[in-house]
Amino acid sequence: MANWTLISASPSPYARKVRIALQEKNLPFTLQVEVPWDSTTKTPQYNPLEKLPVLLLNDEANIAIYESHYIMEWLEAKYPSPSLMPPDLDGKLFAKKVEVIADGICDALVLAFFEKKREEGMRSEAWTERQMRKADGGLAALATFVEQAGGSEFLIGGKLTLADIAIGAVLGWLSLRWPDHQWKTKHPRLNEYFERLDQRPTFANTRPSAQTITDKVV
Numbered sequence: 001m002a003n004w005t006l007i008s009a010s011p012s013p014y015a016r017k018v019r020i021a022l023q024e025k026n027l028p029f030t031l032q033v034e035v036p037w038d039s040t041t042k043t044p045q046y047n048p049l050e051k052l053p054v055l056l057l058n059d060e061a062n063i064a065i066y067e068s069h070y071i072m073e074w075l076e077a078k079y080p081s082p083s084l085m086p087p088d089l090d091g092k093l094f095a096k097k098v099e100v101i102a103d104g105i106c107d108a109l110v111l112a113f114f115e116k117k118r119e120e121g122m123r124s125e126a127w128t129e130r131q132m133r134k135a136d137g138g139l140a141a142l143a144t145f146v147e148q149a150g151g152s153e154f155l156i157g158g159k160l161t162l163a164d165i166a167i168g169a170v171l172g173w174l175s176l177r178w179p180d181h182q183w184k185t186k187h188p189r190l191n192e193y194f195e196r197l198d199q200r201p202t203f204a205n206t207r208p209s210a211q212t213i214t215d216k217v218v
């Protein structure tokens with residue numbers, strides 16, 4: 001096993017999925033915490049898209065794996081046990097669909113977050129409303145999935161999968177970055193599912209925290 005490094009950011013919901021998966025699969029790694037929005041970040045050295053998470057294999061090939069859903073797929077393919085995917089094809093595809101929605105909520109909220117950082121008079125309310133609408137639609141979909149799972153601890157097949165990790169990551173980030181968002185009130189069962197999931201040790205020890213962005217981003 002090479003000594004792996006995960007380039008992460010303290011609030012990152014995308015990186016948190018990978019942190020949880022690496023721990024659940026007992027794969028040791030060093031956490032390298034960065035502010036990807038500052039010029040100090042190392043991400044451009046490894047990812048042409050200049051985003052984290054980036055998993056550095058630090059081996060002779062000096063391979064960098066990036067894009068969180070791809071890192072999750074890569075880990076599951078290379079280190080299938082313990083598995084973080086349902087055993088059946090439809091279950092696997094559903095878990096990936098849940099990740100698409102969870103990541104999509106994050107994508108929309110990141111866009112809304114930076115729109116709000118634009119100078120007065122430069123912000124587009126219509127753009128922000130569009131992003132918040134996508135996030136609310138995604139949250140409603142996740143709430144429906146949780147309702148359909150009938151209050152079970154895990155979304156699919158009675159065990160932890162990618163679906164739970166993706167949902168836990170977005171809801172943990174929402175709680176940190178959008179504390180006034182009313183999703184907990186609007187979707188109480190989704191919140192109950194999240195609160196229980198977030199007690200799992202690999203969730204409890206990867207909870208997001210705020211970062212200070214120094215550079216002017218927008």
Ligand SMILES: N[C@@H](CCC(=O)N[C@@H](CS(=O)(=O)O)C(=O)NCC(=O)O)C(=O)O
Nearest residue numbers: 009012014036050051052053067068069
């Ligand atoms: N689709 C990517 C999104 C990753 C992403 O947006 N990362 C942010 C940091 S965080 O939002 O996760 O904290 C980033 O590196 N942004 C820098 C940039 O977009 O230039 C993934 O899933 O890995």
